[in-house]
Amino acid sequence: MQQQVSDHLIGSRVDGRYLVRSRLAGGxxxxxxxxxxxxxxxxxxLKVLHPHLANDQNFLDRLQREARAAASxxxxxxxxxxxxGQDGHIxxxxxxxxxGHTLRDVLNEKKALPPRLAFALIDPVIEGVAAAHAAGLIHRDIKPENVLIAEDGxxxxxxFGLARAVTANTSTGALIGTVAYVAPELVLGKPADARSDIYSTGIMLYEMLTGKQPYAGDVPIQVAYQHVNAEVAPPSLAVPGLAADVDELVQWCTAKEPDDRPVDGSALLSELRHIRTTLSDAQLDLNPPAAAAAVVNAEPRTAVATAIVAPFDDGRTETLERIGRPTDIISGQRNPTTVMPSSLPPAAVYTGELDRQDAPPSKRDLKRIARQEEKDRLRAAATPSRTLREGNPRRRAIIWIVVVIVLAILAGAAGWFFGMGPGSPGTIPDTKNKTVAEAQQLLRTAGFQSEPRDVFDDDVQAGLAVGTEPASGQVVRKFQPVALFVSKGPQLFPLPALAGLTLDQAKNALGNAEMTLGxxxxxxxxxxxxxSIVSQSPAKDTAVRHGTQVSLLVSKGPQPxxxxxxxxxxxxxxVQAISDAGLTAKIAxxxxxxxxxxxxxxxxQSPANGTLTRGSAVTITLSKGPRQVHVPNFIGKQADAARKALESLGFDVKVNNILGGFFGTVRDQNPVDSDAPEGSTVTLTVV
Structure with a gap:
């Protein structure tokens, strides 16, 4: 059950745009x-950085560059x-x-997975990592918690991008990463590259196949030590019956030396898919035994002091502060128990023989043994068979003098190199908004050699420097290469055609194109x-930046x-009046x-009133005028009867009374015995 946490951001709007609804995770x-x-x-x-990072401008500048690279x-x-972006202090x-859920949720529920399911889950992961490697991006923190599985599969x-920005913001003696999956070269303080992601992916595949991580320890630094000094055991030791090709794939990915691993995600993806096609259905559908999930790693754990553990992002990523005086294990013993402090620099680590479960050597083991034997043979061939003790003492004294002189020269050269030469420290100058020539001159003056790299930037004019890697203000050795980022201006993208779409469809199209609705x-x-959309501004295919506002003209349909x-x-x-109103007259x-x-x-007319759309018809009925009706003769008849008869025929009746009309008799009538228009007036003279 997710713990309910009181948070002042919930219900608020960040940057006036993002309504915060609930808290998903914290670290x-x-x-x-x-x-x-x-x-x-x-x-x-919405990932909101903690205040100690949000207040560091150098970190925010780096994060912005990394976010742009990841967004591309x-x-x-x-x-x-x-x-x-940034909204005040946020x-x-x-x-x-x-x-949906994460791969960690799947592993927590199912433990070890059959090879077919493990390959099906990790294939899209490697494909995504391969695409990132092709684009020049390195993840640095691949782990099951960072593999998301949507509800639709x-x-x-x-x-991508955040691990690099955070790592660059820490001290040079600190390592950011999930210690269970960290590559050996990162523990030793060496640069990360695509092969570091391959190592983490191999550790994750081992866990998917066996239900356990290959290394365990009471404190994270014990696990990091094993990454450097031990070799990942074949997963078939934990899951008997697992194909040898699967063992070789895992051990290829998790080789200690980066040169012994796949060069990048594309190389690993090709090999993974090849293996899937060569394994039989029985090998792919091998069900790990129930005991496999409970296998305890057999590697001995050597106690090591001084470890600082801090959660990062999802609570499972640790910060390891490398020890100033690392612990060396005296090699040559099967079960090392003696530890002693070393005077070597922090990056130096002696390797020692660690316990492993006895198992027949794999093809990869045989190859490694053959390579080691070849190295030993060459080393033995280069060792002189005679010692310096032989010969006369004078010759030995001359040789020792020469050795001392050479060592003195080397010491002096080393002192110059690290004190005044290329190995001396220097501060990266600020090159932002400088021309390329000016930026390179600043770097040369500071003792650095730079390599220009073109990047898109929304804020810096094309042709001017965006910044450097390492960033300005950092103190580094002058022999280290410095990348000078040169702006190509904002990256532009064509606008999609929206005319004819509904408003909802247009909103989705703008969202997919990473544009905003104006x-x-x-x-x-x-x-x-x-x-439906009538038109848009800017017009379709116009090249604009991501986030550009697009105004829309929406039809209300025909005007009534x-x-x-x-x-x-x-x-x-x-007819003219109907036409002037935008309608069409139709004669009945x-x-x-x-x-x-x-x-x-x-x-x-029909219709007689209301509204119509342009061009609609109005039917009009014309008059033929009044009908001609025969007027009967009512002279001598009573006036009341005459009136009623004439009105029933549709005439108007006018009565002229003579002498008061005492008798009520029609004396005269006009017209009489003739046809007259319906509705005309018949005059009766009454006495």
């Missing part, structure tokens, strides 16, 4: 949160770096959020459906047009009689 260097990028409406992993790596098996990195390697404007459009009222108008005027085929509307004018 000695940073805390990881689940956050929502409100600008692009997506979940991200786009691969389906590498967790993407999306953003990096320094952060934004990464792709992978919802995608496998990705995370945390202003969204809506307007009516007769050709583009409502909710009000229907004009043309009833009573003549035909020509009605059958005109109708109407006693009030003149012939040729509009009696009715």
């Amino acid at each position: 000695g260097m940073s805390t990881v949160y689940l956050a929502t990028d409100e600008r692009l409406d997506r979940d991200v992993a 790596l786009s691969h389906p098996h590498v967790v993407g770096v999306l953003d990096q 320094a952060y990195i934004v990464m792709e959020y992978i919802k 995608r496998i990705k390697v995370g945390d 202003k969204v404007t809506e307007q009516y459009d007769d050709t583009v459906p409502a909710g 047009l009000p229907v004009p009222d043309v009833r009573g108008m003549d035909q020509q005027a009605a 085929p059958d005109p109708v009689f109407d006693k009030k509307v003149p012939a040729g004018s509009v009696v009715s």
Whole structure:
């Protein structure tokens, strides 16, 4: 169950954009949160650095360069770096959020894995590492905790770039890394390269196959000591029946000397896939015995003093401070128990014979033994068969004088080399925003030789220096090479075409292109459906930086047009009014009689009101004028009856009373016995 921790960042917005929702993990260097990028409406992993790192400007500059380098790596098996920045005292990195679990969770649940499953899980890991190596990136901290497995089965390697930045921020006597997987050369203070990642991958593969890490110790420095002095045992010792090719693959990756390992991730990936095709189904589906997960490493543990352990990132990465006076084991004994302090420099470590379980030598062991025998033979051939004790004393005295003189010359040369020559220390000058010639001159004046390397940079003008590696202000030996980073300007990427997409589709396309959504404007459009993109600014294929805001014009669909009222108008005027409103007039085929509307004018329309879209039809019905109706003769009839009869025929009746109309009899009528328009007036004269 995840422990609930009170955190003031939860519920806040970082940089006005990232809404922090919950805490995912924490360590000695940073805390990881689940956050929502409100600008692009997506979940991200927000790594917030601890204040002691966020307040170190040199570290932040380095972290920015490493984050940019990692962000340039786009691969389906590498967790993407999306953003990096600083909001007040908060320094952060934004990464792709992978919802799922880690390889560590799989190993905790299943312990040892069959070779087929182990190869299937580690293949995408090596493919991602190979892509990073091809791009010039080294991970430095490969371990099961950094292998993420999404709910849909995608496998990705995370945390590229941060280990390098943090390592450079520590003292030269400290090693950052997970001690269970650290390469021997890193323990000895030597530079890391792609083969260091290969070693860590080999240790991880050993653990996947056997359910245990190859080395164990009470304190981390004991494990680090074994990485330097011991050889990883074949995994078949813990899992009987494991194919010899699998043993050789693990031991090839975990060779102590980097030159004896695969040169990079691509070489390892090719060999892994070759082995998968050559093994039988029985070899691939070998089920490790239940006891394999409980095998205790048989290597003896030699007690070593002075270890400082601190969590890094996920709580499983240690900082080892190398001892100023390392412990040497007197070689030549099967079970060494005597330890003595050494006066050698901190990087020197004597190797001693360590206990191993007795097992038949593998092909790789036989090759190693043959190489060692060849070295011994050559060393013996180069050793003189006669000693200096033979011959006369005078000759020996001359030889000793020569030896002393040579040693004095060598001591003087060494003193010059490390005191005033190329081995003397110097401070890297600040070259940022200098021309290449100016930057190289500054470095030459300080005693360094530089090698220009072109890099993309959003802040420094193209052609000017971005900085150096090692960074400015660091004190290093002058013989060390210095990389001078020269800006190529910002890296530009073409904008995707968004016209015709829905707004949600456009947001996803911008997110995939690592662009941001700008202003969204809506307007009516007769050709583009409502909710779809009409246009974008900048236009498609425009080369812009990552994070550029793209404004969108979204269609509201065709504009609604009000229907004009043309009833009573003549035909020509009605048609013109409908056309002026953006609509189309349609004449009904059958005109109708109407006693009030003149012939040729509009009696009715459909629709009579409301709105239509441009070009829609309005149907109008024209009048034929009033009907002609025969007027009967009502003279001599009673006026009331005459009135009712005429009104029923559709006439208006006008009554003129003479002498008060006392008798109520129609004396006269106009018109009479003739046809008249419906609705016209018939006049009755009543007496």
